[in-house]
Amino acid sequence: MNLSSSLMACLALAPLAQGARLSDRLESAHGRFLDDRRGAFTSLSDPFGVPPLAKIVLEDPRGRFSGPESWHRNVVSTVFWVGELPSENNPTPNTASAWDGNWQANFGGYDHPEKRDGFLPTGFVPALNPFYIALPYNDIGRDGRHRPEASTVIPWFWEDYRGEGISVCKDRWVAIHHEGRVCYAQWEDVGPFETDHFQYVFGKDAPRPNRNQNAGIDLSPAVRDFLGLRSGESVEWRFTHDREVPAGPWRDWSPEPGLPRR
Structure with missing residues (x-):
């Protein structure tokens, strides 16, 4: 399922409470989408692929x-x-x-x-x-x-x-x-x-x-x-x-x- 389809599915499942505003529905759908993405990468400590900080080597032979x-x-x-x-x-x-x-x-x-x-x-x-x-x-x-x-x-x-x-x-x-x-x-x-x-x-x-x-x-x-x-x-x-x-x-x-x- 691509990104667009995932958002649409989450939006469709968002609660349709009487008088719910569109912004509330979008926020709820976005939360469901993030939970879905996190669940897909449970085995990774860094699911978004952020590179580690460079290792700083301090060399002072004095x-x-x-x-x-x-x-x-x-x-x-x-x-x-x-x-x-x-x-x-x-x-x-x-x-x-x-x-x-x-x-x-x-x-x-x-x-x-x-x-x-x-x-x-x-x-x-x-x-x-x-x-x-x-x-x-x-x-x-x-x-x-x-x-x-x-x-x-x-x-x-x-x-x-x-x-x-x-x-x-x-x-x-x-x-x-x-x-x-x-x-x-x-x-x-x-x-x-x-x-x-x-x-x-x-x-x-x-x-x-x-x-x-x-x-x-x-x-x-x-x-x-x-x-x-x-x-x-x-x-x-x-x-x-x-x-x-x-x-x-x-x-x-x-x-x-x-x-x-x-």
Whole structure:
């Protein structure tokens, strides 16, 4: 029975009391019609098909970076640099990074680990931040898409998400502590050795065994020199937010003066 027929049937069954007004009869018919419709959908909690409210996801990773538990402690560090060629302990050339196929060209040249002018390589001023690090996780898989677990394990994933295949890890700020000094650097490459160890990078696991004394972080020459360490020494590190990055030589490479890049 269609809507029109249902209304007519209900109207016909409406009480025909002496002197009943048409408006009263219509109101009675409408009530009968609604009761009939409700009865036809007794198994449904929402017979009129109203969509549910959108689920609001509140993501605030700031607290995850502030407590003492957020530090990764006693992590062996190694030194790497833009333009580094393959070796026994570094099988992957660093002319490109995991997220930048033209890393050395975009950096502006070879970040020589020995020929230094302060925190910079001798002979040129880098176009990119010379304070950089590598950690053993790549949020982009071989297929060019985000890894299946990325949105779950990376605390800031949805906060920084800019589209499929665009890394939310690249340029992330990291604080590195060694013997009373703290240096700030940006995550620019993946390693040492591993590319999928999210249980360590975002969790509490130790770095996986490797031939570099189980190293868990690669540091640029500028980070090495600021902290006054040698390759193979242990450090502590944690992620940090932009607003927590203090003034220092690592802030001179921002797109806007006085503001660090993410």
